[in-house]
Amino acid sequence: MSMPASGTLRVTLLSLHGLIRARDCELGRDADTGGQVKYVLELAEELSRREEVESVELVTRQIFDERVGPDYAQVEEIINPKAKIVRVPFGPKRYLRKEGLWPYLETFIDQMLGHYRRVGLPDLIHGHYADAGYAGAQLARLLHVPYVFTGHSLGRVKRQRLIAASQESKAPKPPRELDKKFKFTVREEAEEFALETASMVITSTGQEVEEQYAVYDHYQPDRMEVIPPGVDLDQFYPVDESEPLPRIHDLLTPFLKDSEKPMVVAMARPDERKNIEMLVRVFGENPKFREMANLVLVLGSRDDLREMPSGQRRVLTNVLHLIDVYDLYGHVAYPKAHRPSDVPELYRLTARRKGIFVNPALTEPFGLTLLEAAASGVPIVATNDGGPRDIIANCQNGLLIDPLSAEDIDHALMRCLTEPEQWQTWSENGIEGSRTHYSWANHVDRYLRDVTEIIEQSATPALAQSMGRTTRRLPEFDRIIMTDLDNTLTGDDEALADFVDLLNTAGRDVGFGIDTGRSLDEAMSLITKLNLPRPDVLSAAVGTELYYGEGLTPDLSWRKQIKHHWQPKLVHEVLDSIPGLFLQTEKDQTEFKISYRIDPEDSPSVAQIRKMLRSAGLRVKVVLSLGSFLDIIPLRGGSELSLRHLAYRWGFEPERLLVAGDCGNDEGMLKGGTLGVVVGNYSPELEKLRRLPRIYFAEGNHARGIMEGIEYYDFLNHIRIPNDKIEHEPGKHRTSEKAGEESNEHQDDEPAGDTNDDRNQRQSSEAAAAS
Numbered sequence: 200m201s202m203p204a205s206g207t208l209r210v211t212l213l214s215l216h217g218l219i220r221a222r223d224c225e226l227g228r229d230a231d232t233g234g235q236v237k238y239v240l241e242l243a244e245e246l247s248r249r250e251e252v253e254s255v256e257l258v259t260r261q262i263f264d265e266r267v268g269p270d271y272a273q274v275e276e277i278i279n280p281k282a283k284i285v286r287v288p289f290g291p292k293r294y295l296r297k298e299g300l301w302p303y304l305e306t307f308i309d310q311m312l313g314h315y316r317r318v319g320l321p322d323l324i325h326g327h328y329a330d331a332g333y334a335g336a337q338l339a340r341l342l343h344v345p346y347v348f349t350g351h352s353l354g355r356v357k358r359q360r361l362i363a364a365s366q367e368s369k370a371p372k373p374p375r376e377l378d379k380k381f382k383f384t385v386r387e388e389a390e391e392f393a394l395e396t397a398s399m400v401i402t403s404t405g406q407e408v409e410e411q412y413a414v415y416d417h418y419q420p421d422r423m424e425v426i427p428p429g430v431d432l433d434q435f436y437p438v439d440e441s442e443p444l445p446r447i448h449d450l451l452t453p454f455l456k457d458s459e460k461p462m463v464v465a466m467a468r469p470d471e472r473k474n475i476e477m478l479v480r481v482f483g484e485n486p487k488f489r490e491m492a493n494l495v496l497v498l499g500s501r502d503d504l505r506e507m508p509s510g511q512r513r514v515l516t517n518v519l520h521l522i523d524v525y526d527l528y529g530h531v532a533y534p535k536a537h538r539p540s541d542v543p544e545l546y547r548l549t550a551r552r553k554g555i556f557v558n559p560a561l562t563e564p565f566g567l568t569l570l571e572a573a574a575s576g577v578p579i580v581a582t583n584d585g586g587p588r589d590i591i592a593n594c595q596n597g598l599l600i601d602p603l604s605a606e607d608i609d610h611a612l613m614r615c616l617t618e619p620e621q622w623q624t625w626s627e628n629g630i631e632g633s634r635t636h637y638s639w640a641n642h643v644d645r646y647l648r649d650v651t652e653i654i655e656q657s658a659t660p661a662l663a664q665s666m667g668r669t670t671r672r673l674p675e676f677d678r679i680i681m682t683d684l685d686n687t688l689t690g691d692d693e694a695l696a697d698f699v700d701l702l703n704t705a706g707r708d709v710g711f712g713i714d715t716g717r718s719l720d721e722a723m724s725l726i727t728k729l730n731l732p733r734p735d736v737l738s739a740a741v742g743t744e745l746y747y748g749e750g751l752t753p754d755l756s757w758r759k760q761i762k763h764h765w766q767p768k769l770v771h772e773v774l775d776s777i778p779g780l781f782l783q784t785e786k787d788q789t790e791f792k793i794s795y796r797i798d799p800e801d802s803p804s805v806a807q808i809r810k811m812l813r814s815a816g817l818r819v820k821v822v823l824s825l826g827s828f829l830d831i832i833p834l835r836g837g838s839e840l841s842l843r844h845l846a847y848r849w850g851f852e853p854e855r856l857l858v859a860g861d862c863g864n865d866e867g868m869l870k871g872g873t874l875g876v877v878v879g880n881y882s883p884e885l886e887k888l889r890r891l892p893r894i895y896f897a898e899g900n901h902a903r904g905i906m907e908g909i910e911y912y913d914f915l916n917h918i919r920i921p922n923d924k925i926e927h928e929p930g931k932h933r934t935s936e937k938a939g940e941e942s943n944e945h946q947d948d949e950p951a952g953d954t955n956d957d958r959n960q961r962q963s964s965e966a967a968a969a970s
């Protein structure tokens with residue numbers, strides 16, 4: 200496909216967690232509403248300024264929660280005529296911290312498919328962070344739209360750091376506990392998936408590429424682009440000394456004996472890793488500092504220090520103790536609260552007072568605040584790590600320090616305060632360098648150049664043609680029962696006969712579909728042998744082939760897209776000789792499926808097998824079923840995608856598809872917005888689905904279980920979804936303080952204990968009470 204002519208590029212940015220709004224963005228309100236939120240808003244805005252861009256949609260989660268306010272429930276918020284925020288509901292209505300979103304991402308994907316059916320496909324999807332990274336990758340694969348990923352921070356790196364920190368602490372936590380809290384395993388898999396799918400990965404620094412992305416299996420340096428984000432130059436600009444003193448000045452003066460002295464400013468969340476205590480110590484130890492300067496600590500906003508999350512409270516209390524120990528009263532200001540609009544004013548005030556901005560954090564992968572200070576004309580002193588290193592190399596506007604060396608910090612601060620000419624040069628260099636190297640305009644120049652190339656190389660989206668037309672349907676049906684064959688439909692002859700009767704008496708608007716691991720021939724011979732009705736839809740060979748109707752017409756658009764990256768020879772080369780893996784018979788091998796029997800006693804684990812394939816440069820899916828069948832299929836295959844392709848192509852709402860299965864190769868289609876039924880005789884691979892909405896675990900086995908599910912959803916009449924609502928009404932059984940604490944404290948937010956069983960039980964008793 201060639202690059203859209205001027206003014207036709209449509210971009211979707213996905214950023215799912217935190218609180219995103221265009222007006223009065225609440226940066227720093229909680230740990231999930233920070234740098235990334237700012238980044239995506241500014242990117243959206245700059246993209247929309249470009250002539251070649253037709254529209255930008257910044258898609259995030261729709262939240263109905265009185266604790267965060269009604270703005271986040273608005274379906275659309277216009278940023279400007281070409282850019283808007285689109286809020287899509289998924290999962291519980293209430294605000295969830297990012298670790299709580301994982302079980303609902305498939306629902307999000309289904310919502311987005313509906314959205315794209317309504318508004319048309321974008322030319323580019325760009326996912327931010329692991330959660331949207333995963334969802335965006337899945338959408339991109341399905342819709343065949345080029346994909347860009349930005350990790351922002353990476354799970355594996357954070358996991359390693361936390362494990363190291365925990366081992367050094369007095370009470371080391373077992374790694375498993377950390378995983379439970381931070382969901383590293385799902386997060387890292389999501390990141391791998393996003394990296395595997397992306398045509399380009401955008402990072403902010405070179406160090407991120409070398410030290411962070413490099414620990415991933417899908418690290419592909421040639422697909423990574425270092426494009427640093429920009430500073431918002433409309434907000435961060437040099438001071439005009441003729442202006443009156445800003446509001447922030449009045450917030451600082453009550454603390455200070457002489458507010459005209461140069462200011463040494465640090466601004467960070469009160470987090471141990473920000474190393475603020477060290478700075479106070481350095482300032483306190485050397486009496487010259489208090490003679491020459493004031494220390495200004497902007498450490499977030501607080502209501503009542505005693506009610507803050509324990510980590511933050513600890514840092515703040517230590518800072519207050521140090522101020523007392525060194526008797527810094529009159530020399531240090533630590534305002535209790537500030538508004539976002541105070542921040543640029545603070546930098547300009549610092550420049551006016553010939554001050555310095557200090558960031559002594561233990562690690563600093565990027566450091567947007569440093570750039571904002573630079574753009575405002577404030578010299579910087581910062582940790583010698585990836586972000587600051589790049590910034591100072593580009594701008595020549597300050598000094599790097601070792602955050603663990605008090606002496607180093609002392610020296611650097613002293614130089615800034617005692618060498619006025621140097622100060623002036625650094626100040627000017629920062630103003631200029633930030634504009635040359637870190638403007639959003641530059642960022643977007645490079646962004647559009649790279650994206651243009653990617654789009655030019657991509658084929659036309661497989662489904663682009665069916666977009667925007669009137670809804671087409673598989674003839675006659677308005678809903679489909681889609682079931683796996685072996686062990687789900689089969690296994691109990693009597694139940695199967697009853698199921699067939701049920702189908703025959705169901706209205707003509709109910710379609711019948713089969714999704715199976717078998718090849719087309721094998722599936723049809725079983726269907727004939729069992730005397731089943733001919734399926735209206737057949738998804739064969741583990742979601743790699745799709746057929747419709749009487750004549751089993753193949754879906755050509757599906758066939759076309761599934762080939763992507765498929766290298767069967769290489770798969771054989773890597774796996775055929777692995778111990779514990781035995782190729783299945785010839786008739787089980789299909790064009791897009793290579794199948795083994797696996798003996799887990801002798802074979803490497805499935806995770807290891809995945810790794811081996813990845814290291815050989817293969818991009819495939821590995822599916823385990825019944826603990827003993829191992830299928831290797833193309834990246835764009837699998838029941839989750841084949842079923843969604845079907846739904847998207849023919850315009851079925853996901854709730855019009857009832858899907859039933861028993862084992863691993865059914866997992867994909869069971870997740871998300873479809874109405875899932877897991878039959879009683881399911882295999883352990885599906886146990887994990889219990890956490891998800893819209894999955895009914897039937898008591899009955901085989902076809903009996905399917906019928907139970909049909910009844911559960913009243914699928915043949917007025918479809919209802921008793922297991923859809925899993926959220927607690929906000930405020931009902933949480934006090935507001937508790938809720939606030941929850942979003943800060945990173946508690947486990949999954950509906951733990953609220954298993955399907957509980958839900959099913961509760962709902963059936965509700966239903967009983969209602970009838």
Ligand code: GLC
Binds near residue numbers: 795864
């Ligand atoms: C069916 C297929 C087999 C596959 C298994 C799991 O049994 O015949 O090849 O491995 O399903 O998907």
